[in-house]
Amino acid sequence: MTTSGRIRRTGVLVVGASVSGLNTVEALRRSGFRDRITVVGDEPHLPYDRPPLSKQILSGAWRPERTLLRAPRVLADLNIDLLLGHRALSLDPSTRTVLTTSGPITADAVVIATGATPRALPVPDGTSGVHVLRTLDDSLALRDEFAANPRVVVVGEGVLGAEISATARQSGLDVTMTGPLHAPMAAQLGDLVATQLADLHTRHGVALRLGVGVQRILGENGRVSGVRLENSQILPASVVVVAIGAIPATDWLTDSGLSLDRGVVCDATCRAADGIYAVGDVARWPGNDVNSTVRLENRTHAAEQAAVVAANILGAEDVYRPIPYFWTDQYEVKIQVHGTITPDARATVVDGDPAQGRFLVRYEREGVPTAVLGWNMPKQARMQRRILVDAQSAPGPALTSAHSS
Ligand SMILES: Cc1cc2nc3c(=O)[nH]c(=O)nc-3n(C[C@H](O)[C@H](O)[C@H](O)COP(=O)(O)OP(=O)(O)OC[C@H]3O[C@@H](n4cnc5c(N)ncnc54)[C@H](O)[C@@H]3O)c2cc1C
Structure with a gap:
Protein backbone atom coordinates (compact mmCIF):
# COMPACT_ATOMS: atom_id res chain seq x y z
CA MET A 1 0.00 0.00 0.00
CA THR A 2 1.37 3.41 -0.86
CA THR A 3 -0.01 6.73 0.25
CA SER A 4 1.67 8.96 -2.30
CA GLY A 5 3.26 8.86 -5.75
CA ARG A 6 2.31 9.20 -9.39
CA ILE A 7 0.48 6.30 -10.96
CA ARG A 8 -0.31 6.18 -14.67
CA ARG A 9 -2.16 2.89 -15.16
CA THR A 10 -4.32 0.71 -13.00
CA GLY A 11 -6.86 -2.06 -13.37
CA VAL A 12 -9.58 -0.41 -11.29
CA LEU A 13 -9.55 3.17 -10.07
CA VAL A 14 -11.91 3.98 -7.21
CA VAL A 15 -12.53 7.66 -6.54
CA GLY A 16 -13.63 8.15 -2.93
CA ALA A 17 -11.98 6.31 -0.02
CA SER A 18 -15.00 5.65 2.13
CA VAL A 19 -17.50 2.87 2.75
CA SER A 20 -18.78 2.33 -0.79
CA GLY A 21 -15.31 2.59 -2.37
CA LEU A 22 -13.73 0.27 0.17
CA ASN A 23 -16.52 -2.29 -0.11
CA THR A 24 -16.11 -2.32 -3.88
CA VAL A 25 -12.39 -3.03 -3.49
CA GLU A 26 -13.00 -5.82 -0.99
CA ALA A 27 -15.66 -7.44 -3.19
CA LEU A 28 -13.25 -7.36 -6.14
CA ARG A 29 -10.47 -8.99 -4.15
CA ARG A 30 -12.85 -11.59 -2.70
CA SER A 31 -13.82 -12.50 -6.26
CA GLY A 32 -10.19 -13.14 -7.14
CA PHE A 33 -9.38 -9.87 -8.93
CA ARG A 34 -5.58 -9.69 -8.84
CA ASP A 35 -4.86 -6.66 -11.01
CA ARG A 36 -3.79 -3.33 -9.60
CA ILE A 37 -6.40 -1.28 -7.72
CA THR A 38 -5.94 2.40 -6.97
CA VAL A 39 -8.11 4.35 -4.54
CA VAL A 40 -8.03 8.15 -4.47
CA GLY A 41 -9.61 9.96 -1.53
CA ASP A 42 -9.45 13.64 -0.70
CA GLU A 43 -9.66 13.21 3.08
CA PRO A 44 -6.39 12.68 4.95
CA HIS A 45 -7.74 9.84 7.12
CA LEU A 46 -7.81 6.10 6.55
CA PRO A 47 -11.34 5.07 5.51
CA TYR A 48 -13.72 5.57 8.43
CA ASP A 49 -17.41 5.17 9.17
CA ARG A 50 -19.80 8.14 9.29
CA PRO A 51 -22.76 6.96 11.44
CA PRO A 52 -20.82 7.40 14.73
CA LEU A 53 -19.98 11.01 13.78
CA SER A 54 -23.37 12.32 14.89
CA LYS A 55 -23.52 9.94 17.86
CA GLN A 56 -20.51 8.47 19.69
CA ILE A 57 -17.85 10.81 18.26
CA LEU A 58 -19.92 13.93 18.76
CA SER A 59 -20.75 12.94 22.33
CA GLY A 60 -17.11 12.09 23.09
CA ALA A 61 -17.96 8.46 23.95
CA TRP A 62 -15.60 7.13 21.27
CA ARG A 63 -12.11 8.04 20.26
CA PRO A 64 -11.75 8.76 16.51
CA GLU A 65 -9.73 5.55 15.88
CA ARG A 66 -12.84 3.53 16.65
CA THR A 67 -14.50 4.76 13.47
CA LEU A 68 -11.91 3.13 11.20
CA LEU A 69 -13.66 0.86 8.72
CA ARG A 70 -10.70 -1.53 8.65
CA ALA A 71 -7.53 -1.91 10.68
CA PRO A 72 -4.41 -0.70 8.82
CA ARG A 73 -3.16 -4.31 8.61
CA VAL A 74 -6.39 -5.42 6.89
CA LEU A 75 -6.13 -2.54 4.45
CA ALA A 76 -2.52 -3.45 3.68
CA ASP A 77 -3.62 -7.02 2.86
CA LEU A 78 -5.89 -5.65 0.14
CA ASN A 79 -2.76 -4.61 -1.72
CA ILE A 80 -4.08 -1.34 -3.08
CA ASP A 81 -2.48 1.96 -4.01
CA LEU A 82 -4.21 4.26 -1.56
CA LEU A 83 -3.77 7.91 -2.44
CA LEU A 84 -5.15 9.80 0.53
CA GLY A 85 -5.33 13.57 0.65
CA HIS A 86 -5.61 13.62 -3.15
CA ARG A 87 -8.56 14.86 -5.13
CA ALA A 88 -9.98 13.80 -8.48
CA LEU A 89 -10.31 16.89 -10.65
CA SER A 90 -11.85 15.58 -13.87
CA LEU A 91 -12.71 12.44 -15.83
CA ASP A 92 -12.34 11.63 -19.52
CA PRO A 93 -14.73 8.69 -20.03
CA SER A 94 -13.43 7.88 -23.52
CA THR A 95 -10.02 6.87 -22.13
CA ARG A 96 -11.17 6.30 -18.53
CA THR A 97 -8.54 8.74 -17.37
CA VAL A 98 -9.00 10.65 -14.14
CA LEU A 99 -6.92 13.73 -13.54
CA THR A 100 -6.04 13.84 -9.87
CA THR A 101 -3.92 16.13 -7.73
CA SER A 102 -1.29 13.39 -7.87
CA GLY A 103 -1.39 13.22 -11.69
CA PRO A 104 -3.47 11.49 -14.36
CA ILE A 105 -4.51 7.87 -13.83
CA THR A 106 -5.88 5.64 -16.58
CA ALA A 107 -7.89 2.58 -15.63
CA ASP A 108 -9.71 -0.34 -17.21
CA ALA A 109 -12.64 0.51 -14.93
CA VAL A 110 -13.42 3.63 -12.90
CA VAL A 111 -15.68 3.56 -9.83
CA ILE A 112 -17.20 6.88 -8.75
CA ALA A 113 -17.68 6.70 -4.98
CA THR A 114 -17.45 10.35 -4.00
CA GLY A 115 -20.53 10.49 -1.75
CA ALA A 116 -22.15 13.81 -0.97
CA THR A 117 -21.33 17.15 0.60
CA PRO A 118 -23.54 19.06 3.04
CA ARG A 119 -25.81 21.85 1.88
CA GLY A 245 -29.31 17.64 3.43
CA ALA A 246 -26.41 16.82 1.17
CA ILE A 247 -25.56 17.31 -2.49
CA PRO A 248 -23.97 14.46 -4.49
CA ALA A 249 -20.24 15.20 -4.99
CA THR A 250 -20.19 15.46 -8.78
CA ASP A 251 -18.45 18.83 -9.16
CA TRP A 252 -15.33 17.15 -10.60
CA LEU A 253 -17.49 15.46 -13.28
CA THR A 254 -19.11 18.59 -14.72
CA ASP A 255 -17.16 18.44 -18.00
CA SER A 256 -17.07 14.64 -18.23
CA GLY A 257 -20.11 14.27 -20.46
CA LEU A 258 -21.60 11.76 -18.01
CA SER A 259 -25.29 12.20 -17.30
CA LEU A 260 -25.58 14.15 -14.03
CA ASP A 261 -28.96 14.74 -12.46
CA ARG A 262 -28.89 15.05 -8.67
CA GLY A 263 -26.22 12.34 -8.76
CA VAL A 264 -24.41 10.28 -11.38
CA VAL A 265 -27.10 8.69 -13.53
CA CYS A 266 -26.49 4.99 -14.11
CA ASP A 267 -28.33 2.11 -15.69
CA ALA A 268 -29.84 -0.64 -13.56
CA THR A 269 -26.42 -2.32 -13.35
CA CYS A 270 -24.89 0.86 -11.85
CA ARG A 271 -22.97 1.61 -15.06
CA ALA A 272 -22.67 5.30 -15.96
CA ALA A 273 -20.68 4.73 -19.19
CA ASP A 274 -18.55 1.99 -20.68
CA GLY A 275 -16.25 0.84 -17.87
CA ILE A 276 -17.48 3.56 -15.49
CA TYR A 277 -19.65 2.82 -12.47
CA ALA A 278 -21.13 4.81 -9.59
CA VAL A 279 -21.81 3.57 -6.08
CA GLY A 280 -23.16 4.81 -2.76
CA ASP A 281 -24.56 8.25 -1.96
CA VAL A 282 -23.46 9.69 -5.32
CA ALA A 283 -25.24 7.12 -7.56
CA ARG A 284 -28.67 7.41 -9.12
CA TRP A 285 -30.19 4.48 -10.97
CA PRO A 286 -33.59 3.48 -12.41
CA GLY A 287 -36.31 2.70 -9.87
CA ASN A 288 -38.84 0.00 -10.46
CA ASP A 289 -41.53 2.36 -11.73
CA VAL A 290 -41.12 3.59 -15.29
CA ASN A 291 -39.47 7.05 -15.39
CA SER A 292 -38.44 7.05 -11.73
CA THR A 293 -34.86 7.15 -10.52
CA VAL A 294 -33.52 6.48 -7.07
CA ARG A 295 -30.63 7.75 -4.99
CA LEU A 296 -30.17 6.48 -1.47
CA GLU A 297 -28.06 7.90 1.34
CA ASN A 298 -27.52 5.15 3.83
CA ARG A 299 -24.76 2.95 5.10
CA THR A 300 -26.19 -0.44 4.14
CA HIS A 301 -26.96 0.64 0.61
CA ALA A 302 -23.35 1.80 0.14
CA ALA A 303 -22.11 -1.69 1.00
CA GLU A 304 -24.78 -3.61 -0.94
CA GLN A 305 -24.41 -1.60 -4.12
CA ALA A 306 -20.63 -2.02 -3.96
CA ALA A 307 -21.04 -5.81 -4.24
CA VAL A 308 -23.10 -5.39 -7.42
CA VAL A 309 -20.65 -2.90 -8.92
CA ALA A 310 -17.70 -5.23 -8.25
CA ALA A 311 -19.53 -8.18 -9.84
CA ASN A 312 -20.39 -6.10 -12.90
CA ILE A 313 -16.82 -4.87 -13.31
CA LEU A 314 -15.88 -8.54 -13.48
CA GLY A 315 -18.38 -9.21 -16.26
CA ALA A 316 -21.71 -9.93 -14.57
CA GLU A 317 -24.77 -7.98 -15.63
CA ASP A 318 -26.41 -7.91 -12.20
CA VAL A 319 -29.28 -5.50 -11.72
CA TYR A 320 -29.33 -3.60 -8.43
CA ARG A 321 -32.73 -3.89 -6.72
CA PRO A 322 -32.24 -3.35 -3.01
CA ILE A 323 -34.74 -3.33 -0.22
CA PRO A 324 -33.47 -0.13 1.40
CA TYR A 325 -32.54 -0.24 5.05
CA PHE A 326 -31.48 2.49 7.43
CA TRP A 327 -31.34 3.01 11.15
CA THR A 328 -31.07 5.96 13.48
CA ASP A 329 -30.20 6.10 17.18
CA GLN A 330 -31.69 8.90 19.27
CA TYR A 331 -31.57 8.80 23.11
CA GLU A 332 -32.65 5.31 24.19
CA VAL A 333 -34.42 4.62 20.90
CA LYS A 334 -33.21 2.70 17.86
CA ILE A 335 -35.42 3.14 14.80
CA GLN A 336 -34.91 0.74 11.90
CA VAL A 337 -36.63 1.04 8.55
CA HIS A 338 -36.73 -1.70 5.93
CA GLY A 339 -38.20 -0.65 2.59
CA THR A 340 -39.35 2.78 1.49
CA ILE A 341 -41.85 4.98 3.30
CA THR A 342 -43.73 7.15 0.85
CA PRO A 343 -45.91 10.14 1.79
CA ASP A 344 -49.03 8.33 0.55
CA ALA A 345 -48.35 5.14 2.54
CA ARG A 346 -50.85 3.96 5.14
CA ALA A 347 -49.12 3.30 8.47
CA THR A 348 -50.45 0.75 10.97
CA VAL A 349 -48.99 -0.32 14.30
CA VAL A 350 -48.90 -4.13 14.00
CA ASP A 351 -47.01 -5.07 17.17
CA GLY A 352 -46.00 -3.48 20.46
CA ASP A 353 -47.31 -0.16 21.74
CA PRO A 354 -45.98 3.38 21.28
CA ALA A 355 -46.92 4.11 24.90
CA GLN A 356 -44.54 1.33 25.99
CA GLY A 357 -41.65 2.62 23.85
CA ARG A 358 -41.56 -0.50 21.62
CA PHE A 359 -43.60 -0.92 18.47
CA LEU A 360 -43.65 -2.09 14.90
CA VAL A 361 -45.28 -0.20 12.04
CA ARG A 362 -46.19 -1.61 8.68
CA TYR A 363 -46.60 0.76 5.71
CA GLU A 364 -48.76 -0.07 2.70
CA ARG A 365 -49.47 1.61 -0.59
CA GLU A 366 -52.43 0.47 -2.67
CA GLY A 367 -52.65 -2.55 -0.38
CA VAL A 368 -49.03 -3.58 -1.00
CA PRO A 369 -46.53 -3.55 1.89
CA THR A 370 -43.77 -1.05 1.14
CA ALA A 371 -41.93 -0.70 4.46
CA VAL A 372 -41.59 -1.95 8.00
CA LEU A 373 -40.38 0.22 10.87
CA GLY A 374 -39.19 -1.01 14.24
CA TRP A 375 -39.02 1.34 17.22
CA ASN A 376 -36.84 -0.58 19.66
CA MET A 377 -38.01 -3.80 17.98
CA PRO A 378 -35.05 -4.87 15.83
CA LYS A 379 -35.74 -8.59 15.65
CA GLN A 380 -39.42 -8.18 14.80
CA ALA A 381 -38.64 -5.59 12.11
CA ARG A 382 -36.06 -7.90 10.53
CA MET A 383 -38.51 -10.78 10.50
CA GLN A 384 -41.15 -8.66 8.73
CA ARG A 385 -38.65 -7.84 6.00
CA ARG A 386 -39.68 -11.08 4.31
CA ILE A 387 -43.02 -9.59 3.30
CA LEU A 388 -41.13 -6.83 1.49
CA VAL A 389 -39.03 -9.37 -0.40
CA ASP A 390 -42.21 -11.13 -1.48
CA ALA A 391 -43.86 -7.85 -2.47
CA GLN A 392 -40.80 -6.88 -4.49
CA SER A 393 -40.98 -10.06 -6.55
CA ALA A 394 -44.70 -9.60 -7.22
CA PRO A 395 -45.95 -7.18 -9.90
CA GLY A 396 -47.30 -3.84 -8.60
CA PRO A 397 -46.00 -0.73 -6.80
CA ALA A 398 -42.30 -1.02 -6.13
CA LEU A 399 -40.24 -0.59 -3.01
CA THR A 400 -37.57 1.74 -4.39
CA SER A 401 -39.70 3.75 -6.75
CA ALA A 402 -40.24 6.81 -4.65
CA HIS A 403 -38.71 8.72 -1.77
CA SER A 404 -35.61 9.33 -3.86
CA SER A 405 -33.84 12.61 -3.34
C1 LIG B 1 -23.00 12.20 10.35
C2 LIG B 1 -23.60 11.07 9.57
C3 LIG B 1 -24.32 10.08 10.24
C4 LIG B 1 -24.88 9.03 9.53
N1 LIG B 1 -25.60 8.09 10.21
C5 LIG B 1 -26.18 7.06 9.51
C6 LIG B 1 -26.96 6.09 10.20
O1 LIG B 1 -27.15 6.14 11.42
N2 LIG B 1 -27.52 5.08 9.46
C7 LIG B 1 -27.35 4.98 8.10
O2 LIG B 1 -27.89 4.06 7.48
N3 LIG B 1 -26.60 5.90 7.43
C8 LIG B 1 -26.02 6.93 8.10
N4 LIG B 1 -25.28 7.89 7.43
C9 LIG B 1 -25.13 7.77 5.96
C10 LIG B 1 -23.91 6.94 5.55
O3 LIG B 1 -22.81 7.23 6.36
C11 LIG B 1 -23.59 7.25 4.09
O4 LIG B 1 -24.68 6.79 3.32
C12 LIG B 1 -22.30 6.60 3.61
O5 LIG B 1 -21.20 7.18 4.26
C13 LIG B 1 -22.13 6.79 2.12
O6 LIG B 1 -20.91 6.25 1.75
P1 LIG B 1 -20.18 6.69 0.40
O7 LIG B 1 -18.90 5.91 0.38
O8 LIG B 1 -21.09 6.56 -0.76
O9 LIG B 1 -19.91 8.25 0.54
P2 LIG B 1 -19.07 9.03 1.64
O10 LIG B 1 -19.04 8.30 2.91
O11 LIG B 1 -19.56 10.45 1.62
O12 LIG B 1 -17.58 9.03 1.05
C14 LIG B 1 -17.19 9.70 -0.11
C15 LIG B 1 -15.72 10.03 0.00
O13 LIG B 1 -15.27 10.56 -1.24
C16 LIG B 1 -14.48 11.72 -0.98
N5 LIG B 1 -14.50 12.59 -2.17
C17 LIG B 1 -15.48 13.43 -2.57
N6 LIG B 1 -15.11 14.06 -3.72
C18 LIG B 1 -13.87 13.59 -4.03
C19 LIG B 1 -12.96 13.86 -5.10
N7 LIG B 1 -13.28 14.70 -6.12
N8 LIG B 1 -11.77 13.22 -5.11
C20 LIG B 1 -11.45 12.33 -4.12
N9 LIG B 1 -12.27 12.05 -3.08
C21 LIG B 1 -13.47 12.66 -3.05
C22 LIG B 1 -15.17 12.34 0.22
O14 LIG B 1 -14.33 13.27 0.90
C23 LIG B 1 -15.43 11.09 1.05
O15 LIG B 1 -14.32 10.74 1.83
C24 LIG B 1 -24.72 8.96 8.12
C25 LIG B 1 -24.00 9.96 7.45
C26 LIG B 1 -23.45 11.01 8.16
C27 LIG B 1 -22.70 12.09 7.42
Missing part, protein backbone atom coordinates in the same frame (compact mmCIF):
# COMPACT_ATOMS: atom_id res chain seq x y z
CA ALA A 120 -24.91 25.15 3.49
CA LEU A 121 -26.73 28.36 4.39
CA PRO A 122 -25.29 31.84 3.86
CA VAL A 123 -23.36 33.05 6.90
CA PRO A 124 -22.46 36.71 7.57
CA ASP A 125 -18.85 37.34 6.50
CA GLY A 126 -16.25 36.42 9.09
CA THR A 127 -18.78 34.77 11.44
CA SER A 128 -17.63 31.73 13.41
CA GLY A 129 -19.77 29.15 15.21
CA VAL A 130 -21.77 27.81 12.23
CA HIS A 131 -21.14 24.14 11.44
CA VAL A 132 -22.10 21.30 9.13
CA LEU A 133 -21.47 17.63 9.88
CA ARG A 134 -20.20 15.20 7.27
CA THR A 135 -16.60 14.34 8.07
CA LEU A 136 -14.63 13.20 11.10
CA ASP A 137 -12.98 16.62 11.25
CA ASP A 138 -16.44 18.27 11.19
CA SER A 139 -17.54 16.12 14.11
CA LEU A 140 -14.45 16.83 16.21
CA ALA A 141 -14.73 20.55 15.54
CA LEU A 142 -18.39 20.55 16.52
CA ARG A 143 -17.66 18.56 19.67
CA ASP A 144 -15.12 21.20 20.70
CA GLU A 145 -17.67 23.93 20.05
CA PHE A 146 -20.28 22.11 22.15
CA ALA A 147 -17.84 22.07 25.07
CA ALA A 148 -17.57 25.86 25.02
CA ASN A 149 -20.97 26.96 23.68
CA PRO A 150 -24.00 25.62 25.50
CA ARG A 151 -26.77 27.18 23.40
CA VAL A 152 -27.29 25.20 20.20
CA VAL A 153 -29.70 25.74 17.34
CA VAL A 154 -29.95 22.83 14.90
CA VAL A 155 -31.31 23.89 11.53
CA GLY A 156 -32.88 20.83 9.91
CA GLU A 157 -35.43 18.33 11.20
CA GLY A 158 -34.25 15.36 9.10
CA VAL A 159 -32.34 12.35 10.36
CA LEU A 160 -29.06 14.19 10.87
CA GLY A 161 -30.67 17.21 12.56
CA ALA A 162 -32.60 14.89 14.89
CA GLU A 163 -29.50 12.86 15.78
CA ILE A 164 -27.37 15.95 16.42
CA SER A 165 -30.13 17.43 18.59
CA ALA A 166 -30.33 14.21 20.63
CA THR A 167 -26.57 14.02 21.12
CA ALA A 168 -26.28 17.69 22.04
CA ARG A 169 -29.14 17.41 24.50
CA GLN A 170 -27.63 14.31 26.09
CA SER A 171 -24.43 16.31 26.50
CA GLY A 172 -26.45 18.73 28.64
CA LEU A 173 -26.73 21.55 26.11
CA ASP A 174 -29.65 23.87 25.56
CA VAL A 175 -30.97 22.70 22.17
CA THR A 176 -33.52 24.09 19.74
CA MET A 177 -34.37 22.19 16.56
CA THR A 178 -35.96 24.05 13.69
CA GLY A 179 -37.12 23.17 10.19
CA PRO A 180 -40.05 23.53 7.81
CA LEU A 181 -41.79 20.21 8.59
CA HIS A 182 -44.16 19.80 11.53
CA ALA A 183 -42.19 16.99 13.23
CA PRO A 184 -38.66 15.53 13.18
CA MET A 185 -38.07 13.14 10.27
CA ALA A 186 -41.66 13.54 9.05
CA ALA A 187 -40.42 13.17 5.46
CA GLN A 188 -38.60 9.92 6.20
CA LEU A 189 -40.97 8.25 8.68
CA GLY A 190 -44.45 9.61 8.00
CA ASP A 191 -46.74 11.39 10.48
CA LEU A 192 -47.50 8.53 12.86
CA VAL A 193 -43.88 7.89 13.87
CA ALA A 194 -42.65 11.47 13.42
CA THR A 195 -45.19 12.55 16.03
CA GLN A 196 -43.74 9.97 18.44
CA LEU A 197 -40.29 11.30 17.69
CA ALA A 198 -41.41 14.86 18.37
CA ASP A 199 -42.67 13.69 21.79
CA LEU A 200 -39.39 11.91 22.45
CA HIS A 201 -37.34 15.05 21.76
CA THR A 202 -39.71 17.21 23.79
CA ARG A 203 -39.52 14.80 26.74
CA HIS A 204 -35.74 15.05 26.62
CA GLY A 205 -35.91 18.83 26.67
CA VAL A 206 -35.28 19.84 23.05
CA ALA A 207 -37.24 22.96 22.10
CA LEU A 208 -38.97 22.26 18.78
CA ARG A 209 -39.59 25.27 16.56
CA LEU A 210 -40.95 23.41 13.55
CA GLY A 211 -43.22 24.12 10.65
CA VAL A 212 -41.31 27.26 9.69
CA GLY A 213 -38.29 27.91 7.50
CA VAL A 214 -35.11 29.79 8.35
CA GLN A 215 -34.77 33.27 6.96
CA ARG A 216 -31.12 33.83 7.85
CA ILE A 217 -28.29 33.21 10.24
CA LEU A 218 -27.39 36.14 12.47
CA GLY A 219 -23.94 37.19 13.70
CA GLU A 220 -22.53 39.69 16.17
CA ASN A 221 -18.88 40.66 16.63
CA GLY A 222 -17.65 37.84 14.40
CA ARG A 223 -19.65 35.15 16.21
CA VAL A 224 -23.00 33.56 15.40
CA SER A 225 -25.73 35.00 17.62
CA GLY A 226 -28.87 33.25 16.41
CA VAL A 227 -31.22 32.27 13.64
CA ARG A 228 -34.08 34.37 12.32
CA LEU A 229 -37.09 32.34 11.20
CA GLU A 230 -39.45 33.22 8.35
CA ASN A 231 -42.09 34.18 10.93
CA SER A 232 -39.57 36.77 12.28
CA GLN A 233 -38.93 34.84 15.48
CA ILE A 234 -35.27 34.88 16.53
CA LEU A 235 -33.70 31.80 18.09
CA PRO A 236 -30.62 32.89 20.06
CA ALA A 237 -27.59 30.61 19.69
CA SER A 238 -23.93 30.40 20.55
CA VAL A 239 -23.46 27.62 18.00
CA VAL A 240 -25.57 26.72 14.96
CA VAL A 241 -25.52 23.39 13.14
CA VAL A 242 -26.88 23.36 9.61
CA ALA A 243 -28.23 19.90 8.71
CA ILE A 244 -30.37 20.51 5.65
